[in-house]
Amino acid sequence: MDDIIPDLVRDTNLSSPTLDKVPVTILSGYLGAGKTTLLNYILTYAHNKKIAVLLNDFGEGSAVESSIAWSEKDGNLFEEWIELRNGCLCCSLKDASVRAIENLMKRKGKFDYILIETSGLADPGPVASLFWLDEDLCSQICLDGIVTVLDSKYCLPHLMKSTGDEMSEYERQVLLADVLIVNKTDLISDSEKSEVVQRIRDINNSARLIETNYCKHKHWY
Numbered sequence: 004m005d006d007i008i009p010d011l012v013r014d015t016n017l018s019s020p021t022l023d024k025v026p027v028t029i030l031s032g033y034l035g036a037g038k039t040t041l042l043n044y045i046l047t048y049a050h051n052k053k054i055a056v057l058l059n060d061f062g063e064g065s066a067v068e069s070s071i072a073w074s075e076k077d078g079n080l081f082e083e084w085i086e087l088r089n090g091c092l093c094c095s096l097k098d099a100s101v102r103a104i105e106n107l108m109k110r111k112g113k114f115d116y117i118l119i120e121t122s123g124l125a126d127p128g129p130v131a132s133l134f135w136l137d138e139d140l141c142s143q144i145c146l147d148g149i150v151t152v153l154d155s156k157y158c159l160p161h162l163m164k165s166t167g168d169e170m171s172e173y174e175r176q177v178l179l180a181d182v183l184i185v186n187k188t189d190l191i192s193d194s195e196k197s198e199v200v201q202r203i204r205d206i207n208n209s210a211r212l213i214e215t216n217y218c219k220h221k222h223w224y
Contacts, residue, residue, distance in 0.1 A: 024145040025108070027117040029130055031176045032152030033161070034123035037186040037218040041152060042120060044218070046091055053090045055107055055114040101137050108143050117144065126175045127151075148181035152218065155199050156190045162202050177206045182213065189216040 032038045045054060091114075094103070107117065121127050127149050134146040161173040170178065177183065183203060188196055196214075203212065213220060 024143060025111065025114070025117055026147035027119060027134065027144050028147055029119050029121060029127050029149045030152070031121045031125065031127040031149060031180070032123065032184075033154065033158075033173060033176070035157070036123075036152040036154040037184070037215075038120060038123075038152050041184070041218040045118065046093055047089060049089050051090075052116065053114045054116045054118055055110070056091060056093050057103060057107070057117070057119045058093065101133055101140055104133070104140060104144065108140075111143070116147075124172055126172050127179050128175065131179070149179050150182040150184065151176045151180035152184045152186055153177070153199075153203070155185050155187050155196060155214075159195075159199055159202060162206065174206055177203055177210075180207060180210045182211045183207065184218065185212060185214045186218050187216065188214045 030038060046056060119130060121130055131146055131149065133140065134144060135141055161171065185199065
């Protein structure tokens with residue numbers, strides 16, 4: 004985890020007009036890629052970071068499932084923020100929205116970072132655009148990066164589906180990422196892994212690429 008969040012957060016020792024802004028990381032990835040495993044770690048492990056996490060489609064049976072609640076009243080969504088044992092804040096939403104983030108910012112000071120999970124089929128682009136289309140929101144937060152989790156065993160066919168100039172949602176998740184977590188590498192051969200990495204690099208050659216099993220990396224624990 005130390006290889007994800009700090010690398011996406013600016014050095015607080017530097018003089019910058021963004022220092023008063025809360026950095027935001029967007030987490031994307033298709034269902035089954037390992038996002039829930041990574042989120043369970045973030046929300047339960049004692050990593051000494053205060054992270055506010057906006058969850059989307061959080062899986063049944065998760066470690067924090069019983070602590071998360073949302074309700075709908077008169078057509079409006081009312082989110083409940085839960086403070087977890089490791090100091091993180093957690094909220095389950097149907098969709099990330101400006102209003103949800105604005106409500107979160109009323110708790111500013113209780114967290115150092117914000118992590119927004121997109122749904123499995125979502126293009127992270129529209130979520131990222133929230134941070135420069137809303138002037139008031141832009142004055143409080145800054146987009147620090149997009150992290151995409153990939154299932155190395157099954158991702159290759161999805162990365163070959165584009166026709167002409169139109170990219171699939173899967174490819175756009177790769178294209179827009181600043182960090183690419185290639186998960187489940189223990190389930191494929193070295194030659195298969197090379198093919199997956201090559202295709203990923205054909206789409207995005209500048210993102211940091213991290214290979215993991217169970218979304219774990221030796222430097223995160």
